Amino acid sequence: MLHAHKGINLIHIKPTFTRGMLIQFPPPPMKGGITVTMEDLQCLDSGQFLNDVIIDFYLKYLLHKASAAVTERSHVFSSFFYKQLTRRDNAREGTTKDSQRRHQRVKTWTRHVDIFNKDFVFVPVNQEAHWYLVVLCFPGLDEPKFEAWNELEAPDKTVRFSRLPFVCGRCHIVRGDQVVELHACLNLACRFQLKLSLIIEEEDLGCYCQRSLSQRKLSYVCPCRPCILVMDSLKRSLHERVFKLLRDYLESEWEVRRGSSRDFGADQMQSSHCRVPLQDNSSDCGLYLLQYVESFLKDPVVHFDLPLQLERWFPRQQVRRKRDEIRDLVLNLHRHQNLDSNQ
Incomplete structure (x- = not known):
């Protein structure tokens, strides 16, 4: 059904198009434009x-309007990527492994981008007529990074924070050229569950786990963790096959792109269902x-203590307005593109 919407009569718009096209985004001469029609x-x-x-158009629009810093860190696959990756073959091609054969179907999708240089790779998935999102986080990172935040109690009782240059490896903390071996109390860091405060003195990098609250405290957060996140609005839990297929894809892509083998198993790249x-x-x-x-690109996640607690990420009413917002966006782009073409 065609609706008149906010002063724009769609019935009057339709006859002006020979092929039913409303917009192409991004418009020519930019490449990779998505064509949106009246039917869409x-x-x-x-x-x-x-x-x-509509999914692909709006994802492309979101990345287009994001800040340069966020765009540089992110890659968004088309909704056809996962569909093509999981397409059934009519015949097997010799002795080629299933994972390699799947990768062959989509290998050209990354010919102009190295996803291992990206922090976030967004994969829209449609299974059984249900949409959900998978985010490959820090796929080029081989282990999580932990950063220390120095917490000082100021005279006015407010809390000040200063970021310190600490990165956690599997069994040590690195500060510049100095290495501090982890004590048993810090072994949890290697299992990505560090919930501990430390004291680091100016001239001493020793580990002190029990100090009074009045002393300087060093707490750790994890701003970078290689992981596969699922954001599913129906709270489904049957995503194990998706995790496996994407891990297989990453292994094949790494081998083709980097010329070496790398394990993307659960120990190296944890999977998690976000609470959204x-x-x-x-x-x-x-x-x-x-x-x-949209919420992720606008305000990227800054810590990766899994599972991510994002239940209050945005109000439900914001989603209820989304249909009208996207429709308005398409019609406004249509109007501007028509004006540009007439000029």
Whole structure:
């Protein structure tokens, strides 16, 4: 059904298009444009499932409007990536491993980008008519990094923080050229569960685990952790196959891109289900996927203590407005592109 929306009569728009196209984003001469048609726009009606065109268009738009710093750190795959990766073959090709054969189907998708130089790789997934998001975090990192935050109690009783140059390896903490061996109390860091405060004196890098609260405290956060995050608005728990397929893909991509083998197993790249806002109907899964990406790009996660607690990431009402917001966006882009073409 076509709706008049905020002063724009869609019935009057439709005849102006010979192929039903509303917009192309990004517009020519930029490459990789997504074409949105009148038919695509109708899936934004209440109760309708978002199609792959709207998903891909809005993801491309979000990355386009993100800051340069965020864009540099991020890569967004098309919704067809996972579909192509998991496509069934009619015949097996000799003795090629399943993982290598799957990688062959999508190897050209990264010919212009090295995903191992990215901090966040977004993979939209559609399974059984349900959309959810997978984020490959720090795929080029071989172990988590822990950074120390120096917490000082100021005279006015407020708390000040200063970031210190600490990086945690599997069995040591590195500070410049100096190495501090981890005590047993810090072995939890190697298992990514460090919940501990330390005292680091100016001239002494020893580990002191029991000090009074009035002394300087050094606590650790994990700003970088290689992991696979699932954000699912239906709180489904059957994602093990997705984790395996994406780990296989990363191993094959690393071998092709870097010319060496690397293990992306669960010990090296932990998988986790994020605690995110959930949908309250059967049709808004695509909207939640888009909102997850939008919120992530707008305010990237700065620590990776898993599972991520993001239940209050955004209000449900924000998602309920999303259909109208995307429709308005498409129509405004249509108007501007028409003006540009007429000029």
